[in-house]
Amino acid sequence: MRGYIGSRMAHSAISMVGLVVLVFFLARLTGNPVDIYLPIEASAEARTAFSEAHGFDDPLIVQFWHFVRDLARLDFGMSLRQDRPVLDLVLAAFPTTLLLALCAMFIALVVAIVSGALAAQRPNGVLDRFVNVISLAGASLPNFWLAIVAVLVFAVGLRWLPTSGTGGFVHWILPVMVLSVRPCGLIAQVVRGSMISAMSSAYVKTARAKGVRRTTIIFVHALRNAMLPVITVAGDQATGMINGAVVVEVIFGLPGIGKLMIDSIQYRDFAMVQGGVIITAVAIFALNIAIDLSYALLDPRIRYS
């Protein structure tokens, strides 16, 4: 098991190298930051001074070398726009995104598993059709539309909740709800399909022949076997959220990683974009390893070596 984690981390490191190269050179393709940061009438001296101060006058390969050298010391550079260390900014934004993602994922999983598992008990029954329609709608509705409608209804219309911003528990309700709808719909569909096949399996028949109670059969015998594909899809969705719940963060004005990145891209804040992408990637690699390990926890037949 320990060897497996080691080799997975080594693989992640290889991907990481590719990512670092890509991120650095792709950012340089978007144009010269000097043109953006300095006013159009800036003097040649001012432009040279700005370039020298940030190392933009070095050959690209030298800039890359400095970038990598600093990375090795966990120095992601300074944000051009805010003049603060990138690492500080990213770490300040991360908790917001993590909290948002965790809450949304938790709600999505609980609702999806319970409704999907119950729907699977009578395929094509009333509950199944209901869950099917709702989950399909949830999986298909775009976030930005849902967010705007939710704001209109709950904040503007009913005045129950704030429209955006941070502050207290109430500020989190709408973003978390909106963010959980899509994964919830997708996961419910997977749970349903996976549970239908689990319920028709031989071990469920054995459990029935043993006189095991129905709820135990569903939630103990069948569900754990049905979870593998569910974890795969849920992991995929969680990755998307860590990547920044961009739309939701922007609409609700939450200072998360998604909002930070969008702003940085708009201002060609190279150091910020590079740092943000790399740190997010590390989090995603870690999440993927955790997902693979959770397969082994769920199913003893899966052993990594």
Next chain:
Amino acid sequence: MTGNNRHLVEVRNLSVEFHTQDGTVQAVRNVSWHIDRGETLAILGESGSGKSVSSSALMGLIDIPPGRITSGEVLYRGEDLLKASYERQRELNGSKIAMIFQDTLAALNPVYPVGWQVAETFRAHGVGHKEADSRALELLERVELPNARARFNDYPHQFSGGQRQRIMIAMAIALDPDLLIADEPTTALDVSVQARILRLLKDLQRERGMGLLMITHDLGIVEGLADRVAVMNGGEIVETGPVGQVFNAPEHAYTRNLLNAVPGRQGFPASAPSDERRDTLIAVRELSKGYPSSSRSPVVMALDRVSFTLARGETLGVVGESGSGKSTLARTLLGLEKASNGTASYKDRDMLQPTSSDRTVLQRQIQMVFQDPTASLNPRMTVEEIISEPWAIHREILPKKDWKGRVGDLLEQVGLSREHAQRYPHQFSGGQRQRIAIARALALQPEVIICDEAVSSLDVSVQAQIIALLKSLKDEHGLSYIFIAHDLPVVRSFADRVLVMRKGQIVEQGRTEDLFTNPQHPYTRELLQSDPVLGGPVAA
């Protein structure tokens, strides 16, 4: 039957149908049987005969829909369980009526430890966790699961098939049921393991006085184990009575046919006279195959200095239990596995490291028929595509314009019809699929066909038909067979010579008649004694 003469379980005029996409299927019609404590009733039938339906009804395991019970009663101590509530049925299941299944790997939940699963029978019926665990351990020890205490928390896939069946049995007998239903309990097991499991069931029955309902296709098991038998065909009981009476004087034509189809009861095949010197097709010398060792275990010898020859026109049976190396032998001869040592030649061509021209010859002349025709035929190809595919590789055999006609000829030779060419494998029964696989093997007009458990997954009567087909093809085309099987009676009725394999070695080889009537090696004797057809009754 009068009311005061109450049986433990009685099924009266049960009819069940299933609604499928292709219409309504009558699973059983007017089925009636009864069983008392201490008694063993066998329901004998082939696949699709409906032999499992009435016991499923008894345990409330028929899913409604698609199932529908159209008539009848299922009485447990006089109580009609078809009218019982879900909760009442749940109370009875596992405590009064228990069941063990055929495919133990699927029937045990793969993600929970076996001890937990055995203890669950107790917990489901109100026993506390601690006590359930300790009683589960006692049971696992009673069914002689080796090292039960240490393996209590192991998972099903970590046990052998025989051990898993012991675990299932422990689970079923936990609450001392009145009736134990065993649905093909030993079908997937080796003969010697099968004999031990059947003996265990018989002992437990005597010890606890429970009724034992055996659902099986195996006449040997019925003969060795049951008091009474009900023979089912096409959803109906065609004949019922004490085993001796039914087997010695079968009244129904179906029962007679079934009894005649059983291999190993007739005389030995008239083997070709051995004094006539026939040319050797395949010669194998000291063939070995070791699997690389991991750090913990030593090298596993799947084949250990195996030597034999196959003569033209000969059927060579290879018998052995799972893990004996029979399939590795076939795969090595076909070049699907690399041998570690030894030689094998086909008409003086090296089979183990053939030149590329030799390889073409070998691939044409030696064909294989696999055990599971469902898995070995590509489900997305029509029968015509499957059979004609080899001609696309060996182009010299047949010009493309003749393919269609030849496919039709081959289908007729294996007892199918020309019109079947455009169908897909799933539209055929298991026996028909195996015929397609044989037609595919014949397409290249080979000299040798290796059959790896080619009839093991088929019903007895279908098995007999396929064997008869293989025999007639052999005479027509001058074929030689290497016939690998774990089923001794089948080999006895078909092979000219037999190799007995164990742990990668050939422990004995000889003419079929000599080997079966006068086995030299103790392992051969043990195998023959374990077989329910060839050996004596399982338990007196």
